[in-house]
Amino acid sequence: MIDLKRLRDEPDFRAGIERKRVAPGLIDDVLAADDARRRLLTEVEELRARQNAASKEIGKAAPDERPAKIAAAGALKDELTAREQVLAEADATVRDLALRVPNPADPGVPSGGEDDGVVVREVGTLPAGPPARDHAEFAEALGFIETVKAVEMSGSRFASLMREGVLLELALVNWVVSRLVAEGFTPVVPPVLVREQAMEEAGFFPTDRSQVYEVDDGELFLVGTSEIPLSALHRGEILSADALPARYAGVSSCFRREAGTYGKDTTGIFRVHQFDKVEMFVYADPDHSDDEHERILALEESIVGGLGLPYRVVNIAAGDLGAAAARKYDLEVWLPSEGRYRELTSCSNYRDFSARRLGTRVRGEGGNRLVHTLNGTACAVGRTLVFLWEHCQDGDTFVVPDVLRPFCGFDHVTR
RNA sequence: GGAGGGAUGCCGGAGCGGACGAACGGGACGGUCUUGAAAACCGUUGGGGCGCGAGUCCCCGUGGGUUCGAAUCCCACUCCCUCCGCCA
Numbered sequence: 001m002i003d004l005k006r007l008r009d010e011p012d013f014r015a016g017i018e019r020k021r022v023a024p025g026l027i028d029d030v031l032a033a034d035d036a037r038r039r040l041l042t043e044v045e046e047l048r049a050r051q052n053a054a055s056k057e058i059g060k061a062a063p064d065e066r067p068a069k070i071a072a073a074g075a076l077k078d079e080l081t082a083r084e085q086v087l088a089e090a091d092a093t094v095r096d097l098a099l100r101v102p103n104p105a106d107p108g109v110p111s112g113g114e115d116d117g118v119v120v121r122e123v124g125t126l127p128a129g130p131p132a133r134d135h136a137e138f139a140e141a142l143g144f145i146e147t148v149k150a151v152e153m154s155g156s157r158f159a160s161l162m163r164e165g166v167l168l169e170l171a172l173v174n175w176v177v178s179r180l181v182a183e184g185f186t187p188v189v190p191p192v193l194v195r196e197q198a199m200e201e202a203g204f205f206p207t208d209r210s211q212v213y214e215v216d217d218g219e220l221f222l223v224g225t226s227e228i229p230l231s232a233l234h235r236g237e238i239l240s241a242d243a244l245p246a247r248y249a250g251v252s253s254c255f256r257r258e259a260g261t262y263g264k265d266t267t268g269i270f271r272v273h274q275f276d277k278v279e280m281f282v283y284a285d286p287d288h289s290d291d292e293h294e295r296i297l298a299l300e301e302s303i304v305g306g307l308g309l310p311y312r313v314v315n316i317a318a319g320d321l322g323a324a325a326a327r328k329y330d331l332e333v334w335l336p337s338e339g340r341y342r343e344l345t346s347c348s349n350y351r352d353f354s355a356r357r358l359g360t361r362v363r364g365e366g367g368n369r370l371v372h373t374l375n376g377t378a379c380a381v382g383r384t385l386v387f388l389w390e391h392c393q394d395g396d397t398f399v400v401p402d403v404l405r406p407f408c409g410f411d412h413v414t415r
Numbered sequence: 416g417g418a419g420g421g422a423u424g425c426c427g428g429a430g431c432g433g434a435c436g437a438a439c440g441g442g443a444c445g446g447u448c449u450u451g452a453a454a455a456c457c458g459u460u461g462g463g464g465c466g467c468g469a470g471u472c473c474c475c476g477u478g479g480g481u482u483c484g485a486a487u488c489c490c491a492c493u494c495c496c497u498c499c500g501c502c503a
Contacts, residue, residue, distance in 0.1 A: 041465055045472045052472090055484040059433035066483090073483035195493095238462080361462095368462080 016104025019318035037090040103353035105318035106327040113319035124310030132395030134337035136268025171407035185249040190229030193220040226250030230281035246283040275382040289372035296376040347376025
């Protein structure tokens, strides 16, 4: 959620919001509603102060004076109750509006939408042409995935990973996690079922509710990313300054309904309802979150680059950032069968947007401040396999990238 | 799944419906003393909102309720503990 005080006081803050797609008038509506709310608040608090004082006197008063004083206090109370109701409505109005206001885009973020991201750099050499077989065909042929029975039992966008495909998945997870541990990340296998409250506090509800699977009559929800449980790790806490940065590496299955993607990426496992992912999540000191962001980006690059995949880094434009991110980089990898770059990983700086609802702060000299939170994909396993299967094959043979060989125990697969 | 007990500040632990944002102990921090340290002694020590400020309001697991007044009474929920049953 947004900082209303900054929205009120800092023109740049407002400008950053307006660079995202916001309903016209929303910002003015929030400000007006907040103004009304604060006026009511002052009024109610004055009434409360009088009511408190009146009640206190009753306690001290002589027994014969009490009935009159209780009557007077009762009258005050009725007035207070009425005003409190108006205040509660004003509160709700402000909250509803405020929740719709996105985090402002950073000054360094390009303006525009989906097509206006700026390519920061391109790394690696692109293959001359398309692969002998696309990832779906190749992986089916070599027995790495099974889709027919998976679709029969679970529906479209489900697949089984099989044989060496499984060993490759485990190798990827192992390699990536061990790298992150070496970088100071604490590995976590979190719950993938969470309560509605966790979804709300992580900022996924109500916006992305339609993308989420419900379980147990709506008691629990399957997470679409371990960002959700990782963000809950310090909810409501005031961390000591030396606890930051706190870096976590979540390993989990992720579940997404992929509503509204009918017809997109229908073959293979590029886009599925269930996949495994290693996710980075960092709680950072507000003064150093930009450094952390660059650090996460560098890690993502070294992982994708380490696998030998040609990629480019895109500085995502304001309109494409989503509500929470102030800045976001995507790593797009060349997909030979489509002859274009497709998103593999990304990393975002949420600043204090998410921490405000989570209530995660740092203890500091001049008072406690909200932490900044950042997240980034270390390895979206299934999709990484897609790229590897297209880049490291000749039609019948899959060649394992060097870095994974110690983790999977073979260097190629032929069928 | 059934039966009972509990949730208070960094920790432990009190708290007849009015004097409680909360005793007391421990810890931590600052100071005195000391060559240094320990001990002893003195002091400080929760969070949040609104307001230029004086100040004021809110928070004793969470959400409601009763009352002039709730940490204290009532209801619901969550979590923890004990016992029984079941179980990878």
